[in-house]
Amino acid sequence: MTRAKAQASALSSQIEANGGIPVEMPLISCKEVEDKSAIHNAITSIHTYDWLVFTSKNGIDFFLKDFEKLTGTTKIPCKIAVVGKKTEDILTDYGLQADLIPKLFVAESLLESLLSVLHTGERVLFPRGNLARTVIPESLRENNIYVNELDVYENMIEASSKNQLFQAILHQEIDVVTFTSSSTVDNFVKLLEGTNWRDHIGQIVFASIGPITSKTMIKHDLPVHVEPKEYTIQGMLNSVMENLKEDKKC
Template sequence: MNTAALAGKHVLVTRAIEQAQPLINRIEEVGGIAHVIPLLSFQTIEEAHHIEQVRNSLEHYQWLVFTSANGVRFFFEAFKEDHLRSIIKKANIAVVGHKTEAVLNQYGYQASLLPKHYVAEDLVLVLREHINEGERVLLPRGNLGRTYLPKALSAHGIEVDDLTVYKTVCPDVAKDHIQSLINEHIPLDVITFTSSSAVKHYTQILEGLELEDPFPYARIACIGPIAEKTAQEYHLQVDITASTYTIEGLIEAISTYFKEDENY
């Protein structure tokens, strides 16, 4: 890729602060100017009675399914090693993407199943081929996880326990930071969304500021079809959607868009 593919372009990064750096680095590597306003923050569940219930019955699950790196992190924070032995030794582990797999590896465990595309629909197809009817699946994830995955698995006779191990919130300071960006007249060229939650929080902030389109010349770039669909549902015009649902794929799609735009 041309190292100056985004030369001088102002790009808004909306990822959680602990996840933003890889995207910031790639934007800067291709000549872009990154502006970071995290629209997501992840917190542990304070009232965790449901976690305690699952902790006492871990040995009854045949599968662990992780749909995000955060799901892995918060799961291992919630369950001590002695509790995990009862499930990890005998359960199969499925993950939705390589980043999730990498975090799992950091805890010393290997995934036995990984779909080709990093979306729930592909994960369901793969799991249906490997999980037997009547087997139990533990699905540790955030409070805003899509309902598609547990519903689709349950429809095929697979027992799924949807375990909320963390919650996703919008940082209190995000609204002020967006207002500052507007006040400073930053000419945003691209607004990136790597999750549906970021899209929702962005539109909620604009509603709170009573602003419909504060960045009229900015292109909306989504990491994949799920974020794209959410953006469209919130009446945002999506200009760029990555075909490979990764940070690298997103930067490639944005760079290609501007390269083609320059040819007209």
């Protein structure tokens, strides 16, 4: 599991429940931004926005923690859009409900859904990480919609995992590598630079959470053995198990 340590426990539990051995090897970590002036300005002017758009759990957590700290509440006066079911569940934990959730849990589907309900001149606040994709804000601006891209957290490479990662691959200690974002793929390749890791991955199953992550894997010449139809952690895990069952049959 290559996702951030704070997010790995749920997947670990699911893997154990299905008879697997979870190996947590975070390749990415998140931290709050140091200068919060832009965040505070956005929060104090939240009433001027028509929509609040979240595309990740971290976006919700970092923004709403600052929002609650500054206002004393998590009540949001504008409509809220989320990218998927898991993101919606996190929102519910804060006592909020999503007004819009796309059919497919990817940014492109969320963009399509937003364009069907947004009107020219409306204002959108988009809390995000510093490495977030820009497909949504760029396309909304092309349709004359104002978007404030607000960095509420920073993604950092987890350099401490470098040696553990290489040794695990070298000694064939892992059977499956799961990628839950393009950032984890980028960091995987970056951390292994200068080693002969590609000579030792022949038996490893590489799993992607969805098409955007798969595209990044292909860019780095990594095989995509698994990509679920439902772009969620559970969907990916189910697809991994199906893949392993097929291998055993062969």
